[in-house]
Amino acid sequence: MGEKLRITLGAVSRPLESLKIKTGDWGAEYPVVIEENCKACGDCVVYCPDLCIELVETGEVDEKGRKKKVAKVNYDYCKGCGTCSVVCRHDAIKMEIKEIYKG
């Protein structure tokens, strides 16, 4: 393969610079994962428009010896749209209003 062209002068956009934009303060609500209900099916991961949910290992092992996983929300980017709570088939995500918007 030939040498890749790399532009360094002028207005250069670098990959994934959006990660420095913390959109977590947009919404009035935020999702809370109820870990005992979570079956780690990954639906919320697939649907999340802000790519801020992932399945993480809890450190526990189930009866079949598999590592238990649960959904974990990255609140730095979650805009609180509520899509995860709607698509969850196991009632494992509920939306709560942020403290500053209460009352």
Added chain:
Amino acid sequence: MSENMRLFGSGHGACPGCGLPIAVKSVLEATGPCFVANSTGCLEIISSQYGKSAWGVPYIHSVFENAAAVAAGIEAALKALGRKDEGPVVVFAGDGATADIGIGCLSGMFDRGHDVLYVCLDNEAYQNTGNQQSGLTPPGSSTTTTPAGKVLPGKVKAKKDMPAIALAHKARYVATASVAFPRDITRKVKRALEFEGPKYIQIHSVCVTGWGIDGKQAIPVARLAVETALYPLIEFEDGQLVRVRKIKDRKPVEEYLKPQRRFRHLFKHPKGKEVIAELQRVADENAKKFGLDA
């Protein structure tokens, strides 16, 4: 997903509940590293502002109408340089860029037979500039250019049949998909990439502001479009209908129309009943034509 994060990242500027990022990440899940050409539109604005790019793959935006031509150029260049192994060429374009402004370039790309996957993100109007009607806006929809008023009940003409236009160009793979079924999008893109030549996938994508719904309703409303047969999920390979998403207990179109502000007037307007009956006729016709009823 960490794999996703490397191709398209958090921190983009889409509205909460927007369907576009769901469609984009589901497509990239199937393509892996690829070359993206994007037309002007919501996706361009939310993902490619200078210094805030959400893309982890090579990305180019030129103007409104030419994403298909730009992609064709990239594909020809990769072929000439012997670099086709570096990934497929993918176009992301909105419904306006596809069905109205960019249809000439798209037709040319189909005609020349470029090995490009063209993804139309169909949110049924020019939503970036605030809901102006496009060729893919469904009848009855109230937009700023077809406002529901005393005389007209929103848009009058039918939704342009883009999949049929793609089929008429002998595109090798043509499919429709919906953000309500992201895993289905990924499967269809994987299948599309098995074909060499032009491929067209149209993804129904929710616009929370334009359609007048809450972020939480986005996926349920998108699902209703499929369950009422107003948005049939169909797949054509070399011109033959090969798979459809069957519908159990097809729902009346009112269930899809009611939650949305853009259709709200239909339930009060003197001509509203006619439009709803027309939409139901379209749904019935889709169900019959594609054999959707399970």
